[in-house]
Amino acid sequence: MRAEADEKFRVTYGRAPELVARAPGRIEFIGNHTDYNGGTVLGAAIDRSLWVALARRTDGQWNFSSAQRPGLVRVAAGDFTRRAGADAWANYPLGVLQAFGVLGLRIPAGFDFLAVSDLPPGAGLSSSAAIELASALVFARAAGEDPPRETLVRAARHAENHNVGEPFGILDKGVSGFGRRDHLVRIDCRGPSYDRVPLPPGVHFWIFNPPAAHALVDGRYAERHRECMAAAQALGVACLADATPAALDALQGRVTDAVARRARHVVEEIARVDACVAALAAGNLAEVGRLLSASHRSSQVLFENSTPELDFLVATLIATPHVYGARLTGGGFGGAVMAMTTAGFDARAADQVAAAAAARFGARPQVLHLETAAGAELL
Ligand code: GLA
DSSP: OHHHHHHHHHHHHSSOOSEEEEEEEEEEEEOTTOGGGTOEEEEEEEEEEEEEEEEEOSSSEEEEEETTSSSOEEEETTOOOOOOGGGGGGHHHHHHHHHHHHTTOOOOSSEEEEEEEOSOTTSSSOHHHHHHHHHHHHHHHHTTOOOOHHHHHHHHHHHHHHHHOSOOOSHHHHHHHHOOTTEEEEEETTTTEEEEEEOOTTOEEEEEEOSSOOOGGGTHHHHHHHHHHHHHHHHTOSSGGGOOTGGGGGGTTTSOHHHHHHHHHHHHHHHHHHHHHHHHHTTOHHHHHHHHHHHHHHIIIIIOOOOHHHHHHHHHHHTSTTEEEEEEESSOSSSEEEEEEOTTSOHHHHHHHHHHHHHHHSSOOEEEEEOBOOOOEEO
């Protein structure tokens, strides 16, 4: 893909790029909707990425192009007007530039920009975080800035919140920014602070992505966010990460049943993340798998952000040999299921799971066998 980025850049702009950066997609390993509640979450950067190539210009012009879309988005430097329709993708890098301004970082005076990707969009693997992080790396270097990685992640989050208008947390950008091969990224979202948890050898990741639309932006994510904030307020805590399981009983009768269930999910899910870190340290993969599947059950029953397709995939996977555990990954209401398996779970086994889902729902999920990878980097 690096060669493709160079080549497409040459074809588009008639010269070589000066800078190329890569940022990976991510899977949410465990910690569903814990991030914006001040909790902890574990994620993995994956070996599917987005590359941004850039060369500076001196005429005050910002040109954006994407290998996935025809045409060029031409912007006069400093014009942050939101683009619509086919050009809307450029709002991500534009949002990053705008965030640089807010964070006191210089921005490049002019450039040609090109994005290429092997990350399937709409699979819940955070292609938006990847374009934001890769853009942030090349913009910073082109402007002569060398901010800490935390700042680049903040810029990416600012861009995302500004663009999508959903109250997303730090998970996607933090994992894309801090990923490491054979490791999970643990984020304590209160800081946020980042560290890495080694993965025992022999662990495999599979993604099953049903073709149903990824419906995060229809307001249900924001509704869950509001419910969590309402629960925290009723408990008199700044965020649900501060609530104890015992305190949850006090919610009875003071909030709706649904709000009480959302809170229980978040509090118990944060405990599962910690238990997962301990099980990983002990090399107890069976326990890790059990926690993954318990996380899904909680999303399904308490947080109610699963779908029949995702539930079916999880149930089928859990009943398949060599699968440690499976769960929905990411925001939910669509998106994908992640399974953690041994090497014994192979393409044939994955095919059988996909075929069972196709027989039941009439459409075959996209299947990806993923490896963990390094976080965003200038190449
Ligand atoms: C989406 C958001 C993340 C996180 C997950 C749910 O992926 O972007 O910030 O909230 O949903 O855990």
